[in-house]
Amino acid sequence: MSRDSIALNRFGYGLRCRETMSGAPVRSAEAALVAEMDRFDPRPPAIAAREDTSARAGEILELIRRNRNMRGRAERSAPATMGPQGRTAAMAGDAMGGPLAELPPDIRRAYLDGGRILRRDIALKVNLAARSDTPFIERLVHFWSNHFSVSAGKPGTQHQVGNHEFSAIRPRVLGRFSNLLKAAVLHPAMLLYLDQFQSAGPNSRFQRRVERTGPERGLNENLAREVLELHTLGVGGGYGQADVTEFARALTGWTISGLGRIERFAERRAGGASFVRFAHEPGTLRIMGQSYAQAGPDQALAVLDDLAAHPATARHVATKLARHFAGDDPPESLVARLERDFLGTGGDLASLARTLIASPEVWVTERVKYRAPFEWLISVLRLTGLEGLDDKRIAGALRELGQLPWRAPSPAGYDDLAGSWAGPDALVRRVELAERVARSVPAGDVLARAHSAFPGALSANTRVWLSRAESGTQALGLLLVAPEMMRR
Amino acid sequence: MGDTIANPINRRSMLAGSLVLGSATLALPRMVFARTAGSRNLLFMLLRGAADGLAMLAPVGDPGFAALRERTLPDYTAARRAQGFFAIHPALDQVGAAYERGEAVFVHAAATAYRERSHFDGQNLLETGGTQPYGLKDGWLNRLVTLAGEAHGAPPRALAIAPTMPLALRGSAPASSYAPSALPQASGDFMDRVARLYAGDGQLCALWAQAMETRAMAEGSDAGNLRDAKTAGELAASLMREEEGARIAMIGLGGWDSHANQPVQFARSARQLDALLGAYRAAMGSAWDRTLVLVATEFGRTARFNGTNGTDHGTAGAAIAMGGAVAGRRVIADWPGLGERVLHEGRDLAATTALESMLAGAAAEHFALDPKTAMARLFPGRIAAPLAGIVRG
Numbered sequence: 001m002s003r004d005s006i007a008l009n010r011f012g013y014g015l016r017c018r019e020t021m022s023g024a025p026v027r028s029a030e031a032a033l034v035a036e037m038d039r040f041d042p043r044p045p046a047i048a049a050r051e052d053t054s055a056r057a058g059e060i061l062e063l064i065r066r067n068r069n070m071r072g073r074a075e076r077s078a079p080a081t082m083g084p085q086g087r088t089a090a091m092a093g094d095a096m097g098g099p100l101a102e103l104p105p106d107i108r109r110a111y112l113d114g115g116r117i118l119r120r121d122i123a124l125k126v127n128l129a130a131r132s133d134t135p136f137i138e139r140l141v142h143f144w145s146n147h148f149s150v151s152a153g154k155p156g157t158q159h160q161v162g163n164h165e166f167s168a169i170r171p172r173v174l175g176r177f178s179n180l181l182k183a184a185v186l187h188p189a190m191l192l193y194l195d196q197f198q199s200a201g202p203n204s205r206f207q208r209r210v211e212r213t214g215p216e217r218g219l220n221e222n223l224a225r226e227v228l229e230l231h232t233l234g235v236g237g238g239y240g241q242a243d244v245t246e247f248a249r250a251l252t253g254w255t256i257s258g259l260g261r262i263e264r265f266a267e268r269r270a271g272g273a274s275f276v277r278f279a280h281e282p283g284t285l286r287i288m289g290q291s292y293a294q295a296g297p298d299q300a301l302a303v304l305d306d307l308a309a310h311p312a313t314a315r316h317v318a319t320k321l322a323r324h325f326a327g328d329d330p331p332e333s334l335v336a337r338l339e340r341d342f343l344g345t346g347g348d349l350a351s352l353a354r355t356l357i358a359s360p361e362v363w364v365t366e367r368v369k370y371r372a373p374f375e376w377l378i379s380v381l382r383l384t385g386l387e388g389l390d391d392k393r394i395a396g397a398l399r400e401l402g403q404l405p406w407r408a409p410s411p412a413g414y415d416d417l418a419g420s421w422a423g424p425d426a427l428v429r430r431v432e433l434a435e436r437v438a439r440s441v442p443a444g445d446v447l448a449r450a451h452s453a454f455p456g457a458l459s460a461n462t463r464v465w466l467s468r469a470e471s472g473t474q475a476l477g478l479l480l481v482a483p484e485m486m487r488r
Numbered sequence: 489m490g491d492t493i494a495n496p497i498n499r500r501s502m503l504a505g506s507l508v509l510g511s512a513t514l515a516l517p518r519m520v521f522a523r524t525a526g527s528r529n530l531l532f533m534l535l536r537g538a539a540d541g542l543a544m545l546a547p548v549g550d551p552g553f554a555a556l557r558e559r560t561l562p563d564y565t566a567a568r569r570a571q572g573f574f575a576i577h578p579a580l581d582q583v584g585a586a587y588e589r590g591e592a593v594f595v596h597a598a599a600t601a602y603r604e605r606s607h608f609d610g611q612n613l614l615e616t617g618g619t620q621p622y623g624l625k626d627g628w629l630n631r632l633v634t635l636a637g638e639a640h641g642a643p644p645r646a647l648a649i650a651p652t653m654p655l656a657l658r659g660s661a662p663a664s665s666y667a668p669s670a671l672p673q674a675s676g677d678f679m680d681r682v683a684r685l686y687a688g689d690g691q692l693c694a695l696w697a698q699a700m701e702t703r704a705m706a707e708g709s710d711a712g713n714l715r716d717a718k719t720a721g722e723l724a725a726s727l728m729r730e731e732e733g734a735r736i737a738m739i740g741l742g743g744w745d746s747h748a749n750q751p752v753q754f755a756r757s758a759r760q761l762d763a764l765l766g767a768y769r770a771a772m773g774s775a776w777d778r779t780l781v782l783v784a785t786e787f788g789r790t791a792r793f794n795g796t797n798g799t800d801h802g803t804a805g806a807a808i809a810m811g812g813a814v815a816g817r818r819v820i821a822d823w824p825g826l827g828e829r830v831l832h833e834g835r836d837l838a839a840t841t842a843l844e845s846m847l848a849g850a851a852a853e854h855f856a857l858d859p860k861t862a863m864a865r866l867f868p869g870r871i872a873a874p875l876a877g878i879v880r881g
Binding site for chain 1: 536537538606607608611650651652667675677678679681682684685686687688689691692695696698699702740742743744745747
């Protein structure tokens with residue numbers, strides 16, 4: 001690939017319809033990428049205008065809890081008549097697993113509403129990227145959103161996952177990693193997703209009280225473990241089970257707002273989370289050889305700051321970033337350079353982005369990355385200018401392609417390896433979608449468009465088959481699945 | 489690029505029809521048109537990719553045909569004959585039946601003014617109606633709307649059954665576009681081309697081969713496409729048969745560029761065309777009597793088969809006029825023959841009839857326009873006499 005084509009496709013999300021290389025001001029590919037960093041709008045109008053429904057997450061959880069309590073009482077008073085059906089509905093309320101029709105109407109409504117909000121945010125994310133004139137930074141937003149992956153599988157999360165990306169991550173992708181880490185981890189979406197919202201310190205006043213009055217609830221290590229393993233140090237980053245447990249204790253008290261019984265004790269925090277002091281584990285904690293004597297919410301913040309600055313974190317982040325831009329097995333020289341940069345600047349993500357742009361390993365001419373489905377669809381929308389798809393259709397396409405946002409199979413996010421995406425069935429789905437998309441948009445001058453989209457990088461083979469297509473529509477369909485579109 | 493979609497009926501429902509994964513049914517949009525005089529219908533079908541006229545209407549009576557295409561002769565042994573000399577491809581069963589009822593005319597050895605061999609340029613010329621590709625910006629079908637409006641007081645309602653406005657209907661006269669949820673697709677051909685596109689790419693080639701192997705075991709896409717073709721034909725009829733419906737409509741159908749394995753590919757595409765036209769005719773009901781369907785393609789294909797059992801881009805081909813208004817059961821052709829010396833550039837069926845003269849002549853008769861004016865306005869610069877007598881007076 002030429003440098004222009006690399007800037008467009010490996011760093012960005014591909015050429016936008018009606019955008020031509022010749023129309024852009026003459027400057028180097030690197031300078032154009034650096035300029036994106038200044039131009040990036042962390043809060044574009046589409047996000048500013050978005051209706052914020054995050055408060056509904058807590059409301060839904062309350063609704064489910066009340067419903068479960070009611071059922072519990074009903075079953076206790078009339079177990080014979082309720083039978084298994086009552087139990088099924090109660091379980092469905094818990095895990096969203098049961099048929100929607102069996103749910104009480106208010107809960108069913110809440111779920112349907114959550115689905116609508118989720119689709120709206122998926123479409124918003126897609127449309128922002130498809131129309132963006134700072135696609136390199138959009139890519140960084142999506143990279144970090146996947147690094148701090150949250151899923152919309154649990155009740156209430158549908159109202160929070162969009163916020164997580166738009167409010168916690170997006171404004172911080174060119175800031176300090178420690179700030180991004182704290183905002184992403186201590187966001188209601190993450191607190192819900194990784195069960196932190198119901199974790200309580202074993203020696204907290206809250207825990208002592210519930211032990212007397214109701215079912216036992218205590219420490220949940222889920223978030224602490226994933227922060228260490230996925231968000232900061234990485235597997236083999238030098239932490240042990242004791243560190244996980246201690247960190248989990250430090251995190252206690254961090255929860256979401258709007259949970260009925262504890263709401264009056266909740267201290268609102270920036271970003272939508274709450275801190276409930278009487279659920280926090282008291283005392284000094286030791287994590288990774290460091291002592292943390294801070295009281296209340298500052299304890300977890302101090303731990304996160306130290307984790308952000310840890311050399312293992314620098315290595316972990318550098319490796320993932322290098323893999324995203326320089327291939328599944330990135331050159332060690334690039335990883336080392338990014339790692340040095342991260343440590344030297346105290347995790348300055350803007351500096352990391354500039355180092356990336358300046359690294360020769362990212363400008364190798366062969367196509368080193370197989371495009372993941374989300375990225376491929378964004379490139380398709382940009383190249384064809386297809387607009388006006390409704391939310392359901394966008395979400396449906398991404399589901400069919402296998403990469404629905406906020407539905408990654410694990411807290412590790414979606415894989416960034418070709419092996420996960422380059423499958424025969426997945427390829428057929430792209431080809432079928434490409435044929436449909438091509439029929440929905442004007443298909444004039446496809447060969448010229450191909451040259452603009454891959455300046456100096458269109459293979460003779462692709463050129464031949466585009467020119468032999470029986471119609472502009474067919475040529476466009478072929479372009480959308482050409483090797484140039486599949487790998488960057 | 490930069491094309492605008494003129495007056496879409498409902499952009500959302502239009503797109504809804506296009507990016508559907510899996511199948512979905514779609515309610516028809518409410519089409520409210522002003523009532524105007526005139527109840528003649530014209531459906532223009534553009535076969536994109538250069539349909540092979542020699543396969544569509546095989547000149548089996550010409551000894552040259554057997555010499556050039558002996559291997560395809562068995563396809564035509566039981567086929568319907570047209571004027572003894574020609575055989576109608578068996579996949580065009582309902583078109584053939586219409587021919588025998590006197591509702592279809594074939595025009596053969598016809599071509600536009602275009603003599604090069606690019607699909608894009610050829611389709612551009614056939615749709616704009618110019619004498620040079622890209623010489624005109626609007627389409628001949630759109631100018632027909634204007635012309636008929638001038639003659640009868642109000643322009644006939646025009647509609648493209650397509651997600652985007654095809655060039656033939658673009659221009660100053662009002663036209664709408666509407667896409668059904670499923671237009672028949674040239675999926676088989678598209679898939680073949682993807683295979684060729686990936687031939688030099690180790691990773692994609694291997695993935696594709698695996699995928700096609702799996703697919704071959706599953707149900708073929710042909711049945712779905714035939715169903716879609718039938719649905720599209722019924723949809724076109726439902727949008728045209730009522731008094732307040734569209735009078736002029738256009739559908740483009742791909743899948744005709746048969747460079748390899750032509751017998752299979754041509755039959756596949758012809759079955760789709762036949763299913764669409766058959767369903768359209770049936771669904772038009774009594775409005776069929778006032779209906780003219782014109783089927784044309786950008787150019788023909790080579791008279792000989794190539795090394796991959798296919799044909800390459802050629803010159804003259806065949807066209808069809810069909811409908812209750814057609815004075816049918818005829819083949820209009822000044823047959824040039826298939827001898828070595830009479831083939832155009834030694835390889836293609838030579839053009840002896842201007843395709844534009846068929847389109848202009850039939851449209852003029854159908855809408856009671858002056859044929860010479862129609863020829864001059866629809867196909868400016870094309871010096872040919874409009875064909876007469878395709879539509880019953």
